[in-house]
Amino acid sequence: MIAAKxxxxxxxxxxxxxxxxxxxxxxxxxxxxxxQGHQNVVPGLEKAVEGRTVGDKIKVSLTPxxxxxxxxxxxxxxxxKSVFPAKMRNPKKGEMxxxxxxxxxxxWTVEGTEGDNIVLNGNHELAGQDLHFxxxxxGIRVASKEEIEHGHAHSPGHHHH
Ligand SMILES: [Zn+2]
Numbered sequence: 001m002i003a004a005k006x007x008x009x010x011x012x013x014x015x016x017x018x019x020x021x022x023x024x025x026x027x028x029x030x031x032x033x034x035x036q037g038h039q040n041v042v043p044g045l046e047k048a049v050e051g052r053t054v055g056d057k058i059k060v061s062l063t064p065x066x067x068x069x070x071x072x073x074x075x076x077x078x079x080x081k082s083v084f085p086a087k088m089r090n091p092k093k094g095e096m097x098x099x100x101x102x103x104x105x106x107x108w109t110v111e112g113t114e115g116d117n118i119v120l121n122g123n124h125e126l127a128g129q130d131l132h133f134x135x136x137x138x139g140i141r142v143a144s145k146e147e148i149e150h151g152h153a154h155s156p157g158h159h160h161h
Contacts, residue, residue, distance in 0.1 A: 001140045003049045005037030008153045010139035011049070016132040023126065028138055033153040035143055040152055042067045045133060054137050062131040071128030077108075078117040091118060 003009050010033045015024040026032040034040040036049065044066025048058050064070050081089040091097065095110040097120070111119040147154050 001142075002051055002053050003036050003137065003140050004051070006143050006148050007036050008033050008141050008143045008147065008155075009036050009049055009137060011135045011137055013133055013135035016134075018130050018132070020132075023129075023131075028136075031155055033139075033155045035147055035151065035153045038151045042131070044131070045135075048133070049135075049137065052137055054140055057134070057136045059134050060132075062133065064128050064130065067129065067131040068124035068126040069128075071123050075122035076111070077120050077122070078114060079120055081113070081116050081118055084118065089118075 001007065010031060011026070012028045012030070012032065013024075013026050014022060017023055036046060039046070042062065044060065044062035047066070048060040052058060088097070090113070091110040093110055093112050097108045097110065098105055099108055099120075100106075106122050107124075108120040108122045109125065111121050113119065143153065
C-alpha cells in the first residue's frame with residue numbers, strides 16, 4: 001500500500017533546525033499517525049510522504065513556506081487586558097490561547113505582559129525556520145469513514161470523541 005489521500009500513515013521522525021539541533025522527535029513507540037491529504041502535518045511533509053511505502057526512509061529539508069510559514073511581525077500584538085475575561089487577564093509567559101478572529105481560529109502564545117496589555121504572538125514557534133526531517137514509514141492503512149469525516153486519524157491509545 002502506498003501513502004495517498006485518505007490513508008493513515010504511521011511514521012517516526014527527527015526534526016532538526018539549520019544548526020542540527022533537534023526540535024522535535026517521535027519514536028516508533030510513540031505511534032505517531034496522521035491522515036494523509038488533510039493538512040494534519042506541514043505541506044512539505046505530506047508531499048514528501050505521498051506515494052511512498054512502508055519501510056521507506058525519507059530525508060527532506062523544507063523551507064518555511066513548505067513548513068510553518070514565514071514569521072509575520074503583524075502577528076505580534078499588544079491586546080488590552082480588559083478585552084479578556086477576568087480569569088484570563090494574568091496569563092503566564094508561554095501559555096497558549098486559542099482565539100477566533102474574523103472567523104479564523106489561531107493559536108496565540110503569550111509573550112508576557114506590558115502594563116495593561118498582554119503581548120501575544122500568533123506565529124507558530126517554528127515559523128520562519130527551515131525544517132530538516134528524517135523520517136521512516138512504519139505503517140499505512142486505509143482511513144475509516146469516520147476518520148475521513150473528522151479529518152484526522154483515530155489512533156489506538158489516543159484521545160477519542
Ligand atoms: Zn475524530
